[in-house]
Each structure stands twice: as C-alpha cells, then as structure tokens.
Amino acid sequence: MTPVLPVALLPIGVRGMKVLNRQKFLRNVVVPILKVSDEKVSKVTPICKNYLLKLDSFKPVQTLKPNSENSHKIIHLNPEKISQWMDFQDSEREILQKCGITEKDFDSKEIQITYENFKYDAIFKAVLPENEDTVSGFSQIGHIIHLNLRDHLLDYKQLIGEVLIDKIKTCSTVVNKNNIIDNTYRNFSMEIIAGEENYIVSVKENNCNFRFDFSKVYWNPRLSKEHERILEYLKPGDVLFDVFCGVGPFSIPAAKRKCKVFANDLNPDSFTWLKFNAKQNKVDTKLFKSYNMDGKDFICKTFKDFVIELCKGEVQKEFKIHVTMNLPAMAVEFLKHFKGLLEDKSLMEKFHYEIIVYVYCFVIGDDPYKNAEELVKENIGCQIDNLHIFYVRNVSPKKEMMRVKFNLTKSIIFGEIQELECEPPQKKICIEKDITD
Incomplete structure (x- = not known):
C-alpha cells in the first residue's frame, strides 16, 4: 500500500493548476527529528519505523554533519504522527531510553520539499x-x-x-x-x-512476450490472472479453439504448453500481431494454426471440420477440447452456432470427446451469476446442465465481467436437446469465486 502523505506536507497554492509548474510545489516545512549517534542508529531506527517521514527522493535517516569525527544521524519523523516526545508510546520511550535516547535528543528541523518529493496521487489531490x-x-x-x-x-x-x-x-x-x-x-x-x-508496446505475460500496436488491437492487463486461470485447465496434448484470440494471450502460452491450438481473430491487425508473437515466442508451427475469420465462420467451418474428422478417425485419443470465447460484449451471441452444428447423426456413436466452452459476458444487475446463466441459456437456445459461473472483474458500477463454463455435449452439438421453451430439467449451477483477485 502506498503511504499516505501527511496533510501538513501536501502541496499548497496549486489548486486548479492546468499547466504544470514544478516550482510551485516548493515549500519549507518544520518536521520533528531525533538526533542519534552513528552507533545507535541500527537499534533506534526499527523503533521509529512507523513514524518515519516517507517522501519520494528523500532519505528519512540522514547524516547531521558529514565528514565530522563525531558524526550523528538525524531521523526525520512524520509530523502527523509525532509532534512531541510524549507522543511515543510508553514502551517505545522506554526502549529508546535504554538506547541512551532521551527527550533532549528530540528536536525539530526545517526542510525544503520540492516537486520531486511528491507522489503523483498527492499532486493530483492538491491540484x-x-x-x-x-x-x-x-x-x-x-x-x-x-x-x-x-x-x-x-x-x-x-x-x-x-x-x-x-x-x-x-x-x-x-x-x-x-x-x-x-x-x-x-x-x-x-x-x-x-x-x-x-503505440508499439512490449508486454510479458505467462512467460511469453507479446508485442503489438495498442492503438489498433485490444489488450487489458487486468485480465492477466484470468488468462493464467484458463491455462491451468489445459494439459499437454489438449486442443484449444480460441474464437476471439486477439494477439494471443490464451493461444500462445497454450501452444507453449504443448497444446494443439487453433487461434482466430477478425481484426486483421490482431491477426498480424498474433502471427508475429507466435514466431517471437518460437511456437511449434505443428501445434499452432492462426485464422483471420468471423467467429461464426470459425465455429461453423474450422471447429466443425475438426470435430467431424475426429469422429471419422479410427483411433480415439484421450484429450480434452477447450473453446475460449473472450469477447464479453457479444460472445454469447455466437453460442447458437454450436447447437445442431453436426447434422450427420451417424457420427454420434463415435463422438466421445469432452468439449469445454469458456464464454465471457458482461452483465448488469444485482445478481450477476443468475444474469450470466440466463444470458448464456437464452443465446444457445437450450437447457444446459452443470454450468460453472465465475466472477472475473468489475467493469463499472453494477456491470460485471463473468465467465461461464459448460460442456458442449453430444446432445447439444447434434441438436438433440430440450429446447429452452420446455420445462427445464433439474440442473446444477456451480458458482466460483476468487476472493484474492
């Protein structure tokens, strides 16, 4: 936590400044001090730790007379916490006295504070x-x-x-x-x-380096932890379809973890930087394919063809398929393309794969979990069992970003599932929370 600057030391006379004048922040103030001999500093400073004067570019412990044979140190104290000797707690004064520090060593000193000594939040508070x-x-x-x-x-x-x-x-x-x-x-x-x-920036996240033009693509550093959470679900050999991949915060680390990755984004600039970042991070090209398609076409063509080939294959391999849909403003609108995606019912008996969808959405209201559930079910158009709903972050007052995780079952993908209008079956909704984020 950033230390709060004492009110007595805040800049004065700068309220309403619109053109930065650093000289206006210069002022002289009187602060309490302790005079301590060099040999006692190491014992006294820990006692004064909570009272030290903390400013940018300022050392609270300074030499009184440099190059002197009897050198002493001055310990500068926060005037809002200490104004006189008796402001120290009894136990603290007792320890100081055992160190040979008494009230006669307590004094005050005028110091000059400049623009360099103020943190940006103190400047904004004053201006x-x-x-x-x-x-x-x-x-x-x-x-x-x-x-x-x-x-x-x-x-x-x-x-x-x-x-x-x-x-x-x-x-x-x-x-x-x-x-x-x-x-x-x-x-x-x-x-x-x-x-x-x-606008060309370089960012490191999840042990990968990303470079992109921030004015032309989307990147939110507040999602770093969420990217990491999803990557923890992926195991070597799994498959990831990243429908709205951006410059690759899900896709590229996944490929580095030996997952087979299909990464797509409609933005041509995102697509360009995606390929650049894949090369920069030395992603195995056998594990990584990139696409510049609309999300609907990516689902209805690339994803669909992959699942069909799996079902037609002779060898059934053990791996999971993950589908990330991080376009919270509209990703749920693409869920409808999964329902009945495969028309050939003869493939059903060969469909034995676990497909997990992670779809992100913005919700407004007092119950974001319930609202996220309804939003997903309304857009996919059918009942879904075992939803896992996770709170990602607050966007603005009463607007939350949520992640809904569910399995894309055989019934959904072949269109043999109860429509939303029918009486819903018993279902389980799992609410996930991360109070540390």
Missing part, C-alpha cells in the same frame, strides 16, 4: 477539483499508461499526463480513451496527452 472523482486508477501496457478521464478532468489532462510520466519511470506515453469499445475490432480511439507518439 484537481475538490469533492470530485480524481485519477483513481489506470492501466499500464508496456510504456503506455491508459486513462479514461471523466469530463471534469479533461481540462487537466495535459498536467495529469506530464505528472504520470515524471513519476512512473517505466512510462513514456500517456493516452486517454475517447469512447467506449463498440466497434467491430474492440479497439477504441485515443489521444496522446503526454509523451511520445509511440
């Missing part, structure tokens, strides 16, 4: 409008920080961008999203508000 939402969070993708600023902050966007570049050393570009993701390719328009115009 941006009071009683309004501030820059509460952002995503970092490689060297790019991605913001979604509220309207009342747009006048401050240049200052916000410059501060973030100053304070986050791995950042050289700050962008602000201009609109919601509502186009075919799931990318959004953005503007650079600070730094260099360079």
Whole structure:
C-alpha cells in the first residue's frame, strides 16, 4: 500500500493548476527529528519505523554533519504522527531510553520539499477539483499508461499526463480513451496527452512476450490472472479453439504448453500481431494454426471440420477440447452456432470427446451469476446442465465481467436437446469465486 502523505506536507497554492509548474510545489516545512549517534542508529531506527517521514527522493535517516569525527544521524519523523516526545508510546520511550535516547535528543528541523518529493496521487489531490472523482486508477501496457478521464478532468489532462510520466519511470506515453469499445475490432480511439507518439508496446505475460500496436488491437492487463486461470485447465496434448484470440494471450502460452491450438481473430491487425508473437515466442508451427475469420465462420467451418474428422478417425485419443470465447460484449451471441452444428447423426456413436466452452459476458444487475446463466441459456437456445459461473472483474458500477463454463455435449452439438421453451430439467449451477483477485 502506498503511504499516505501527511496533510501538513501536501502541496499548497496549486489548486486548479492546468499547466504544470514544478516550482510551485516548493515549500519549507518544520518536521520533528531525533538526533542519534552513528552507533545507535541500527537499534533506534526499527523503533521509529512507523513514524518515519516517507517522501519520494528523500532519505528519512540522514547524516547531521558529514565528514565530522563525531558524526550523528538525524531521523526525520512524520509530523502527523509525532509532534512531541510524549507522543511515543510508553514502551517505545522506554526502549529508546535504554538506547541512551532521551527527550533532549528530540528536536525539530526545517526542510525544503520540492516537486520531486511528491507522489503523483498527492499532486493530483492538491491540484484537481475538490469533492470530485480524481485519477483513481489506470492501466499500464508496456510504456503506455491508459486513462479514461471523466469530463471534469479533461481540462487537466495535459498536467495529469506530464505528472504520470515524471513519476512512473517505466512510462513514456500517456493516452486517454475517447469512447467506449463498440466497434467491430474492440479497439477504441485515443489521444496522446503526454509523451511520445509511440503505440508499439512490449508486454510479458505467462512467460511469453507479446508485442503489438495498442492503438489498433485490444489488450487489458487486468485480465492477466484470468488468462493464467484458463491455462491451468489445459494439459499437454489438449486442443484449444480460441474464437476471439486477439494477439494471443490464451493461444500462445497454450501452444507453449504443448497444446494443439487453433487461434482466430477478425481484426486483421490482431491477426498480424498474433502471427508475429507466435514466431517471437518460437511456437511449434505443428501445434499452432492462426485464422483471420468471423467467429461464426470459425465455429461453423474450422471447429466443425475438426470435430467431424475426429469422429471419422479410427483411433480415439484421450484429450480434452477447450473453446475460449473472450469477447464479453457479444460472445454469447455466437453460442447458437454450436447447437445442431453436426447434422450427420451417424457420427454420434463415435463422438466421445469432452468439449469445454469458456464464454465471457458482461452483465448488469444485482445478481450477476443468475444474469450470466440466463444470458448464456437464452443465446444457445437450450437447457444446459452443470454450468460453472465465475466472477472475473468489475467493469463499472453494477456491470460485471463473468465467465461461464459448460460442456458442449453430444446432445447439444447434434441438436438433440430440450429446447429452452420446455420445462427445464433439474440442473446444477456451480458458482466460483476468487476472493484474492
């Protein structure tokens, strides 16, 4: 957790600043100190640990008189926690006294604080409008920080961008999203508000390196843990059909784990970077095939042909088939293509494979688990047993991203299943939660 800067040390006189003036943050303040001889510092500092003055680019323990024969150290303390000797707890004062530190060693000192000593959140708290939402969070993708600023902050966007570049050393570009993701390719328009115009980023995730143009493809670092969860389900020899694969966060690590992967994305830029990343990560080309197709065509052609070939094959191998559908805004709309996908009923007796679907969706309402269940069943158009519903993340107030996992059974894929309008059979719904995420 980032330490909270004492109110007494916050910048003053900068409220409403729209053009960053770093000199305006310079101020002199008086803080409490302890004077300690060099030989006692190692014993005294742990006692003062919770009281230390913590600022960026500032050492709370400093030498009083450098190059002096009788060198002493000054321990700078937080003025909001300590203002006098008696503010130490009795037990702490007792230990300090055993170390030879008494009230006479407690003093105050004027120090100068500059822009370099403030963290970005302290600067935003001092500059941006009071009683309004501030820059509460952002995503970092490689060297790019991605913001979604509220309207009342747009006048401050240049200052916000410059501060973030100053304070986050791995950042050289700050962008602000201009609109919601509502186009075919799931990318959004953005503007650079600070730094260099360079959208080509490099990201490492699940032991794989990804490179892509962030302005043309979709990537969300908040999904890293979810990518990892799905990969844990995959075993060497399994097969993955990634219907909306993007630049490969599911597909490429899966292939590295010796899974047979069929990766598809409609966005031509995603497809280009997918192939680039597969090559960059030295994916075995025998295990990896990439496609630039609509999701419907990928299911009704590539996936269908694969299952037919399996059923016609003489040798029945033991492996699972996984289907990931990470396009939460509309992935459920593609579920209908699985129902009755295979018309040739003669293949049914040879269908002995476990096919697991992981479909993602956005839901709104007070019961996201129930809403996700209804959304999936409504779109596939039939009853599904043994749904596993998992909460992925919060998107916005009352809007959640959910993952629904279910088996694509022989009955569904050959169209011999009870329609949704009929009385539903007894079913089991498994709700999964990860309170650590």
